[in-house]
Amino acid sequence: MPDVDFKDPNRAIDVNYLKGVASQVREDIIVAVGTAKSGHSGGSLSVTDILVSLYFGKMRHDPSNPKWPDRDRLLLSKGHAAPALYSTLAEAGYLQRDELKTLRKMGSRLQGHPDPKKVPGIEIPGGPEGIGLSEGIGMAIAAKLDGRESRIYVITGDGELDEGECWEAAMAAVKFKLDNLTAIVDRNGLQQEGKTSDIMPSDSVADKFRAFNWNVIEIDGNDIPAVLDALNKAEKVSGRPTVIVAKTIKGKGVDFMENKVVYHAKVLTDEEVENALKQIRAARGK
Amino acid sequence: MKRSRMHSSRYALQEESDLMDQKPISMREAIGNALIEMGSTNKDLMVVGADTTESLHLMPFGEKYPGRLVNIGIAEQNMIGISSGLALSGKTVFCGTYMVFIERALDQIRNTLAYCKLNVKIIGAHTGISVGPDGGSHQTIEDIAMMRALANMRVLVPSDAYTARRLAIEAANEKGPFYIRLIRGTVPDVHGDQEIKIGKSSTLKDGKDVSIIACGIMVHEALKAAEMLSKEGISARVIDCYSIKPIDEETVLKAANETKGIVTAEDHNIYGGLGSAVAELLSRKRPTRIEMVAVNDTFGESGNPSELMIKYGISAQNIFDKAKELVK
Secondary structure, rough: OOOOOOOOOOOOOOHHHHHHHHHHHHHHHHHHHHHHOOOOHHHHHHHHHHHHHHHHHOOOOOOOOOOOOOOEEEEEEEHHHHHHHHHHHHHOOOOOHHHHHHHHOOOOOOOOOOOOOOOOOOOOOOOOOOHHHHHHHHHHHHHOOOOOOOEEEEEEOHHHHOHHHHHHHHHHHHOOOOOOEEEEEEOOOOEEEEHHHHOOOOHHHHHHHOOOOOEEEHHHEOOOOHHHHHHHHHHOOOOOOOEEEEEOOOOOOOOOOOOHHHOOOOOOOOHHHHHHHHHHHHHHOO | OOOOOOOOOOOOOOOHHHHEEEEEEEEHHHHHHHHHHHHHHHHOOEEOOOOOOOOOOOHHHHHHHHOEEEOOOOOOOHHHHHHHHHHOOOOOEEEEEEEEHHHHHHHHHHHHHOOOOEEEEEEEEEEOOOHHHOOOOHHHOOHHHHHHHOOOOOOOOOOOOHHHHHEEEHHHOOOOEEEEEEOOOOOOOOOOOOOOOOOOEEEEOOOOEEEEEEEHHHHHHHHHHHHHHHHHOOOOEEEEOOEOOOOOOOHHHHHHHHHHOEEEEEEEEEOOOOHHHHHHHHHOOOOOEEEEEOOOOOOOOOOHHHHHHHHHOOOHHHHHHHHHHHHH
């Protein structure tokens, strides 16, 4: 467990340290998916910097007491990025890194898609797309009713926005003035079968949310300082929810995987695993 | 029969004897009233509705407890998702609208409520052919099957305002997801002070020749059929099987052992509902002749509830005919 008090909202944030954590998380993702010979690496690598920024640079949480009622909550609505979430939780001290090698195996707590019954720190089940934002609304309403400071963060995929329920939720979050809710769209531009712009054109994600009267921030979602800055700005908005449309690169950090549709859920060969790990380690001078 | 027995419950509730003297109210109103009563002691009780909160008698809860009724508009998937989020934050949630609309949220019900055993109770209103004039599009006859097939989900079917109220209270006191199925109409209370418990049933009339196991509105048809049978010298037992999952195994097995056969009766499709639940149990534990009175795998249409129930073969007469055949 890192020697950081994640409950302290004013804890010192060292961007270089966060970058190191993100690099380690990417390594863990490759090892986990490579060992499982199954799982979603592309969308895990795209969302890594967002997860690390949240858990290490923004959220108030407590790995030694995952159910701390006043915690901020991260809801990974794009549950197929489970390897990224598990790896981040491991770095934060919720899990042992070794356990990541049990991903998707019989008897493991690390289900193919997150299961809050099994893993401490997981807030919602993942799997079918489009549900997380609704669940986040429920939690944000509950936090306000109970007078808690908790902030609710929901990460959705951009392909996920094909689901109608996302837009039911987009309307409702504004109705209930949920300024304690921040949605983050992992805008990597790809989904299982191709470019989001081809499968179901969604080029105007930001405009769509603006039309629903959300506060909208557009950033580079693989740039940790930019993510932290956006999260801080979102916290200052009152009376309405914020969406951070975070442009990312699917497969980020491994050149042969970047922006390649096929790595959505490709079984990684041993050679690909070795190659990817070499690149990730070299990039952080290891 | 004395009706003043207090039921064991965490909530202090109005004496049920007071309620029995009033004229019948709808199941929806009975649950709406129970929610208001429970809401005063259980501050974590919340209600989520979908633009039918007046019809479901949920609005008074929101008036009494501002902020604790969440109306999310005509968006049932969102209703289940928001209910899940509330439950994951420690709330006890009742959410409801017309069941035929809730069915579109089967994915959300499966993957949040059932999969994670969330503390959400679904009130599915306006079920069955007996919904009447709105027509087949609004008459859900597959809901019991859908909900019963979900692991962790329990299925309750009240037969009058009394059972609706009791079952809502029981469900609130028990953690985890429930489906509570309501009819549209108002029916007379047919229960005395029977104890209503999850996994139990009420034997409303004892009998030795044949057993009628019914749920919901069909309990009333079953009682009528039992009268008709008694005129022919046939003694019919009538069991209100208000808890379909878990089912009252003991009472069903006893009926199979003590009478010549069983007629099940439900305002639901013949596949996957009460008849199936009874058959699944008896075929494993005590093979018994069973006749099923149910909608015969077809959709309904507009009409008055009673004429539709005759047309679609779920009236007292149908129960009577099948029971007679069994004892022949």
